[in-house]
Amino acid sequence: MIIRDKNIEKFINYSGKKLNAPQQSIIMGVSSLVFQPYINRKNKQLDEDTRDMAVARSIGKSITGNISDFLTRVFSIFAVAKLSNYAINKVNTDDDFVMEIKPKSKLDIFTPNLKEDFVPRPRKEFFKDFKSYQMAMGALVATGLAVFVKTTVELPATKFLTDYFYRKERLKKEKNAKTDSNE
Amino acid sequence: MLKPTPMNRFSNYIFKNYAKDSGKLLVHVGTGVTVIGASAQVGMLLADKDIQGHTKKFLVNQEIITSGTCIALFYGICETTRVAVNRIVERGKVLTATAASYIASLNKENSIADPKAWKNIFTKEEMKKGISYNLENIKYTEIFKNTKDSLKPQTAEAAKKALEVFQEYKNGAGVLSVLAASIFAGNIAGPVIGNLIASLPTKHESKNAEE
Numbered sequence: 354m355i356i357r358d359k360n361i362e363k364f365i366n367y368s369g370k371k372l373n374a375p376q377q378s379i380i381m382g383v384s385s386l387v388f389q390p391y392i393n394r395k396n397k398q399l400d401e402d403t404r405d406m407a408v409a410r411s412i413g414k415s416i417t418g419n420i421s422d423f424l425t426r427v428f429s430i431f432a433v434a435k436l437s438n439y440a441i442n443k444v445n446t447d448d449d450f451v452m453e454i455k456p457k458s459k460l461d462i463f464t465p466n467l468k469e470d471f472v473p474r475p476r477k478e479f480f481k482d483f484k485s486y487q488m489a490m491g492a493l494v495a496t497g498l499a500v501f502v503k504t505t506v507e508l509p510a511t512k513f514l515t516d517y518f519y520r521k522e523r524l525k526k527e528k529n530a531k532t533d534s535n536e
Numbered sequence: 537m538l539k540p541t542p543m544n545r546f547s548n549y550i551f552k553n554y555a556k557d558s559g560k561l562l563v564h565v566g567t568g569v570t571v572i573g574a575s576a577q578v579g580m581l582l583a584d585k586d587i588q589g590h591t592k593k594f595l596v597n598q599e600i601i602t603s604g605t606c607i608a609l610f611y612g613i614c615e616t617t618r619v620a621v622n623r624i625v626e627r628g629k630v631l632t633a634t635a636a637s638y639i640a641s642l643n644k645e646n647s648i649a650d651p652k653a654w655k656n657i658f659t660k661e662e663m664k665k666g667i668s669y670n671l672e673n674i675k676y677t678e679i680f681k682n683t684k685d686s687l688k689p690q691t692a693e694a695a696k697k698a699l700e701v702f703q704e705y706k707n708g709a710g711v712l713s714v715l716a717a718s719i720f721a722g723n724i725a726g727p728v729i730g731n732l733i734a735s736l737p738t739k740h741e742s743k744n745a746e747e
Contacts, residue, residue: 354630355651362632362705369708372715373558374565380715381566381722388723396731403591407598411727418573465547482555489554489561490547496568503576512580 374492375426382419405522413514421507425498430491437463447477559710563614566718570610574603602730610721617717625706626666635705638698644687671699
């Protein structure tokens with residue numbers, strides 16, 4: 354099958370270039386807010402109180418979990434980019450080969466200084482690949498950092514939001530019950 | 537040459553495995569975060585003194601089973617989808633018109649590069665290795681061997697460009713399929729199946745209470 358629609362083609366190529374780990378958090382967060390509370394609300398096997406708590410928790414968890422993932426990933430990618438400065442041999446055009454890459458300073462712990470795997474590469478390809486590498490390394494560093502962020506920031510925030518949405522859910526039900534009894 | 541440090545080895549490993557394959561990165565990072573998040577959530581529930589008895593038991597059970605199911609489903613569905621889409625794309629079952637045209641243009645003796653003509657570029661045996669492999673190793677393909685010597689440099693150059701266009705499409709298709717699979721696995725299949733399994737102890741308890 355050949356995709357001839359230019360818009361679909363642009364969308365596919367755009368996704369490959371622009372969507373990475375931080376955007377994954379946003380997409381997962383929005384979709385989990387749409388689906389998870391609905392699924393928990395429809396879970397008739399639970400008593401009403403437990404169901405309300407499960408709904409409230411799914412909302413709280415979707416919001417805090419994905420926002421903290423997003424921020425951790427953006428921060429980590431930024432940090433990796435700042436700590437992976439490099440020096441290369443002089444190249445003038447996109448087709449010139451990058452033959453050597455070295456960390457600029459001792460702080461650049463994420464700059465690889467081995468020749469194999471990275472060089473020689475044409476300058477254009479080198480820049481593109483190195484940017485992808487920084488994104489990938491950032492996303493992996495973020496996964497490690499998540500252990501700390503989740504226990505110190507995300508859990509208290511999830512608990513706060515869960516309590517808030519649970520109270521809201523109960524209030525809504527009480528209001529509905531009152532309206533029904535008045536009628 | 538400088539002696540590679542553990543950090544260098546790690547950087548090289550990340551570069552080789554993830555820099556060119558965003559789909560693979562999303563599957564592995566997504567699974568990692570789900571595992572960490574699930575462990576933290578169970579810890580929070582256990583430490584919460586405000587939730588008591590039956591509700592706490594249910595929520596802890598729900599979290600462990602839902603998360604376990606979610607992690608298994610997430611990795612299973614996303615990785616299967618990624619590998620399947622990768623195979624479909626590499627075998628040329630679905631191609632964009634631009635990628636197909638660039639591949640078709642490898643035949644320099646054919647002035648009109650109709651996208652459909654890409655099918656005549658590689659042999660059946662060559663296609664088993666995938667489009668990327670053949671474009672990277674164009675010099676060993678039949679089309680290159682059968683090209684006039686004067687046109688060979690142009691064919692090699694065209695293969696480079698075709699590979700760039702094809703990789704761009706392949707990466708996009710991989711990312712989109714992994715995202716769609718992760719939404720389905722993480723936010724629909726995981727919670728539905730997790731709720732069903734987590735409800736079993738509650739059902740069992742209420743049955744015992746009735747007796």
